[in-house]
Amino acid sequence: MAAQNGKDIAADAEAVLEAIIYLYTEGRRITKELARKAELTGPQLAVIKGLEQIGKLSLTELSERIRAQNSTVTGIIDRMEREGLVVRERSTEDRRVIQIRLTEKGAAIARAIPVEPMEVFQEALGILTPAETRDLLRILTKVANRVRERTEPGPRPKGNQEP
Amino acid sequence: MAAQNGKDIAADAEAVLEAIIYLYTEGRRITKELARKAELTGPQLAVIKGLEQIGKLSLTELSERIRAQNSTVTGIIDRMEREGLVVRERSTEDRRVIQIRLTEKGAAIARAIPVEPMEVFQEALGILTPAETRDLLRILTKVANRVRERTEPGPRPKGNQEP
DNA sequence: GCGGTTTATTTCGCGTACGAAACTTCCTTG
DNA sequence: CAAGGAAGTTTCGTACGCGAAATAAACCGC
Numbered sequence: 001m002a003a004q005n006g007k008d009i010a011a012d013a014e015a016v017l018e019a020i021i022y023l024y025t026e027g028r029r030i031t032k033e034l035a036r037k038a039e040l041t042g043p044q045l046a047v048i049k050g051l052e053q054i055g056k057l058s059l060t061e062l063s064e065r066i067r068a069q070n071s072t073v074t075g076i077i078d079r080m081e082r083e084g085l086v087v088r089e090r091s092t093e094d095r096r097v098i099q100i101r102l103t104e105k106g107a108a109i110a111r112a113i114p115v116e117p118m119e120v121f122q123e124a125l126g127i128l129t130p131a132e133t134r135d136l137l138r139i140l141t142k143v144a145n146r147v148r149e150r151t152e153p154g155p156r157p158k159g160n161q162e163p
Numbered sequence: 164m165a166a167q168n169g170k171d172i173a174a175d176a177e178a179v180l181e182a183i184i185y186l187y188t189e190g191r192r193i194t195k196e197l198a199r200k201a202e203l204t205g206p207q208l209a210v211i212k213g214l215e216q217i218g219k220l221s222l223t224e225l226s227e228r229i230r231a232q233n234s235t236v237t238g239i240i241d242r243m244e245r246e247g248l249v250v251r252e253r254s255t256e257d258r259r260v261i262q263i264r265l266t267e268k269g270a271a272i273a274r275a276i277p278v279e280p281m282e283v284f285q286e287a288l289g290i291l292t293p294a295e296t297r298d299l300l301r302i303l304t305k306v307a308n309r310v311r312e313r314t315e316p317g318p319r320p321k322g323n324q325e326p
Numbered sequence: 327g328c329g330g331t332t333t334a335t336t337t338c339g340c341g342t343a344c345g346a347a348a349c350t351t352c353c354t355t356g
Numbered sequence: 357c358a359a360g361g362a363a364g365t366t367t368c369g370t371a372c373g374c375g376a377a378a379t380a381a382a383c384c385g386c
Contacts, residue, residue, distance in 0.1 A: 010285055012288065012296050012297075012300055013284050013285040013288045015300055015304075016284070016288060016296075016299060016300055016303060017190070017284050019300070019303035019304055019306075019307045020183055020186055020187055020190075020303070021187065021230070022307050022310075023183055023303070023306065023307055023310065024183055024184065024187040025230065026307075026310050026311075027180070027183075032344095041370095041371065041372080042372090043371085043372070043373095044371095058334080058335095059334075059335065059336095060333090060334065060335080067184070067188070068372085068373070068374090069373065069374055069375080070334075070335065070336085071335085071336075071337080071338090071373080071374070071375075071376095072372065072373050072374070073335095074335070074336055074337085075336095075371080075372070075373085076371085076372075079370095079371075094333095094334085094381080094382070095380085095381060095382085096333065096334045096335070096380070096381045096382065097333090097334060097335080097381095098334080098335065121176055121179070121180050122176040123313070124306050124309045124310045124313070125175070125176045125179060125306060127305070127306075127309050128302060128305065128306065132302050132305075133175050133176075133179070134175070135298055135299075135302065136179055136298075136299070136302045136303070136306075137175055137178055137179050137182070139291060139295050139298065139299045140179060140182035140183070140186070140299070141178075141182055142290065142291065142295075143182075143186065143287050143288060143290075143291065143299075144182045144185050144186055144189075146286075146287040146290050147185075147186065147189055147283070147284075147287045148189075150283070150286070150287070195374095204340095204341065204342080205341095205342090206341085206342070207341095221364080221365095222364075222365065222366095223363090223364060223365080231342085231343070231344090232343070232344055232345080233364075233365065233366085234343080234344070234345075234346095234365085234366070234367080234368090235342065235343050235344070236365095237365070237366055237367085238341080238342070238343090238366095239341085239342075241366095242340095242341075257351080257352070257363090257364085258350085258351060258352085259350065259351045259352065259363065259364045259365070260351095260363090260364060260365080261364080261365065327386100328385105328386095329384100329385100329386100330383100330384085330385095331382105331383080331384080331385105332381105332382080332383075332384090333380100333381085333382075333383090334379100334380085334381080334382095335378105335379085335380085335381100336377105336378080336379075336380100337376100337377080337378070337379090338375105338376085338377080338378095339374105339375100339376095340373105340374090340375100341372105341373085341374090342371105342372085342373080342374105343370100343371085343372075343373100344369105344370090344371090344372100345368100345369095345370100346367100346368085346369095347366105347367080347368080348365105348366080348367070348368095349364100349365085349366075349367095350363100350364085350365085350366100351362100351363085351364085351365105352361100352362080352363075352364095353360100353361085353362075353363090354359100354360085354361080354362090355358105355359090355360090355361100356357100356358095356359090356360105
């Protein structure tokens with residue numbers, strides 16, 4: 001029951017990071033491959049699946065959903081509109097917002113792709129025992145919260161010292 | 164001690180994935196911010212730190228180190244060479260390979276950036292008990308190996324069914 | 327109802343990121 | 357040693373991905 005020294009901890013941190021990077025990039029790769037069968041890119045598949053579930057989303061809502069900046073999503077929607085997969089519609093209530101919805105072509109593709117990208121992970125996580133899954137979630141959450149604390153010191157994500 | 168049903172497991176998988184995505188993207192964000200202080204980008208910082216450690220690397224070795232394709236790294240090195248941070252040298256033994264090493268300017272910047280991006284994670288992992296760290300590593304490795312099995316079926320990563 | 331601020335989206339410039347094809351050099355094998 | 361393949365790098369085309377600035381519409385207080 002020797003306590004771990006600094007070197008061990010550093011090595012473990014490195015290994016954990018390795019694993020996280022591997023899982024993340026592999027997840028992206030799998031999503032991309034899945035999308036390719038429908039002539040889509042990864043982000044485009046995420047958009048189509050999001051719209052299929054909700055039906056209609058503003059550009060900002062879509063951005064939050066796929067974790068990207070608005071300026072990025074503008075480009076993605078541009079290309080998808082060019083391909084006839086989605087349409088932009090200006091909202092009548094608030095004329096600043098653009099609603100995005102699937103065309104019939106887009107909806108058909110959404111229906112044709114059965115699985116959520118997430119499912120690959122669910123399958124992999126399925127080999128863990130329930131206790132392991134619980135532990136994993138608990139420990140990861142603990143680490144994530146710690147990182148969050150360190151990187152979001154105050155309640156203001158916008159203000160900074162030089163105007 | 165009821166067994167978890169499918170819905171619970173799906174929710175857990177989603178939450179685990181959330182945490183992994185969060186940790187990964189946050190890691191990138193932190194690296195990027197660190198790099199910005201030296202007028203670098205994230206990948207450029209990774210290159211400089213890699214070269215500082217090893218001294219000299221071929222483009223392919225560098226690609227593996229920063230987990231990117233050769234064609235991507237070509238562009239990164241182009242820009243870094245333009246900025247006078249690195250130089251390309253054709254190997255005399257094997258004239259196909261390009262060795263990349265830091266210039267004095269690049270080395271100075273490497274010295275000026277004290278921390279490994281990794282340290283933020285080590286700090287965060289520091290709040291775990293040794294047992295938790297071990298468990299985390301063990302479980303993540305188990306999941307990663309499972310994904311690896313599923314995605315690398317045989318010992319030949321190149322062959323496929325249509326020639 | 328006018329000026330000032332906020333919110334939603336787009337534009338712009340730059341830097342990855344990837345896969346396929348081209349190019350050069352090296353290495354086999356007949 | 358010549359033909360052919362393999363390995364290392366670059367080029368090309370396309371698609372993110374981000375932040376800063378621009379634009380347009382809504383809101384707010386008075």
